[in-house]
Amino acid sequence: MPPPFIISPEPDSSNAPGGNISNPVIPGNNGGENTPIAPLVPTPPIDPSTPNGVSASDAIVRNLRSLQLEVAPNLGETEIANTLVPPPPLPSVEGMGSGRLDLAQTSDISQLSQSESGLNIRTVSRIDIEQQVDGGNIAEAVSLLDMYFTEELGVYLGQPVARNFRTFSALQEKIVHDSEPTGTKPAILYTFVREQELDLILMPSKGDPIYKKVEAADRETLLKVVTDFRKAIADPRSRTTKSYQVPAQQLYEWLIQPLAADLVDLEIDTLMFSMDEGLRSLPVAALYDGQQFLIENYTIGLIPSVNLTEMNYNPLNNAQLLAMGVSEFSELYPLPAVPVEIASILTEWPGQAFLNENLTLKNLQEQRQKEAFQMIHLATHADFKPGSPSNSFIQLWDTTLPLSELRRLKWNEPPVELLVLSACRTAIGDRNAELGFAGLAVQAGVKSALASIWYISDEGTVALMNEFYNQFRSGWTKEDGTPSSTRPYIKAEALRRAQIAMIQGDWQIEQGEWIANNPSRKISLPPELKHLANQNLNHPYYWAAFVMIGSPW
16 A cells, blocks of 8 residues: 555645645545636737748648648548557566556657657648638638647647548538437537637538637637636635636637527537637536526537547447546545445446556556457546646556557557546646647547546545446436437437536435435445535536547447
């Protein structure tokens, strides 16, 4: 067992290091954010001397685009593995020790990644997109915007990326093809943040794209409200207030209201957000129209781009779950509810469980070699940090596993359909950290990833995770609550139903137990949390952080 680790609340702006801290918040499982949210730094105006500006090199690049230059021309359209160039494998499990695999130890692998990647040519600039939008060529703007987001993530990851869908019609046909087996009516909502305005483009599965300009949401104003929203919703000290509602309504007015009538007319039920810088870690599920949260009306997902998202539907009703977690750490604060979380989700979904010293890189590799688990749940610390992908990590028992090395686990061979990280957080206001979060499924080589934007308390995480697997196992139901045989299991819809259950107060803590709306579904709190008072878990702090990234189905 690692030595005990005592946590002191981190200082905020009102408490200098070493000063007295009043009303400390003690983190539990997924901890809660006990530090104020760092303000977003507005992106500076585009400078012609920068890679995003107009320059001679940009003109050359645009000419190359017109010749359909491909960094990797033979990449396939539907294979997850083909969105990035295959990496060299991680060291084999044989002979691996139990020492920590820190970033220094992976430097050789990281250098290989950089040398393999070759030149990531940017074929689209922000100026290109602006010109098409301002000229009213919205379909062309969509294709350029999707390509821009695709290449942006490729540059961040240091890897060539597939550019298979170069036109609006090709993007739209992919959505039609991939969504057809699910019975959903999806649309992609692209956001493009400009110095003086916010551009919204809705791409339905059929028909023309729909464009709206929001002049009130200039970059500086928009990102300030995003910061206010995150402060209000993610601070555990605000769980008894509704301070989040004002920024939540403002963001709804800017991001959703301009397209609200179109969404209704088109009968859209699934919204996939492809976000620009500054919005990729926005908890859109909690946008508020004054009466309801957005998640109450739409199934929601986050994608880096259509080009980078593998969305072919594959039913998971017979899939096995590999559930692993760590509750004790030598340097990070403990997650005492992880054993309860793992045990509770395995009452809802069949699989195998491994805790603490059994969550090693070696065992993680071995278990996937023994059985082709299509679902992997990791209940342990994970951080999306500023800087390169190698700075972000998942903490195993013996290893700090950089997210940049995830794809070397070859979770695309055979495919992992769903990766769940139930205790992660994303640095706010940092472009690279947000890119890492939005591109998690691509980095990991999985079809879908369910992850949290901020650390959530024990009580919220265990309840929501249990409800998610319960809803996913139940599949779609009719309006009267009876099972439907006409629709398949949908990941993002299961998350939506779990979040709605939290909103409606279906989960509460009473006398040392989590209690769902079904009296038979009770979960005892671990000893470390028996002190928790009776409480409702309907505040968005408990549920809005979780996002389905990649394929919503």
